[in-house]
């Protein structure tokens with residue numbers, strides 16, 4: 001059974017395969033919530049936000065270091 005199930009999801013209510021794009025089951029009319037998918041996307045968003053925050057901190061720290069280093073060198077040079 002090599003049925004392509006990439007774009008298909010199983011209805012929780014009736015258990016039939018329906019296109020993942022559909023918002024409701026075509027067989028039983030049950031509304032699709034896709035809780036597992038939404039959970040994954042939320043966690044992904046959180047992780048990316050954390051990464052962004054970290055990188056932003058590093059960028060600020062790097063700029064601060066560069067400015068501090070340049071100022072030190074200025075005082076050393078003159």
Ligand SMILES: [Zn+2]
Pocket residue numbers: 011012013014015016025026027028029030
């Ligand atoms: Zn259904």
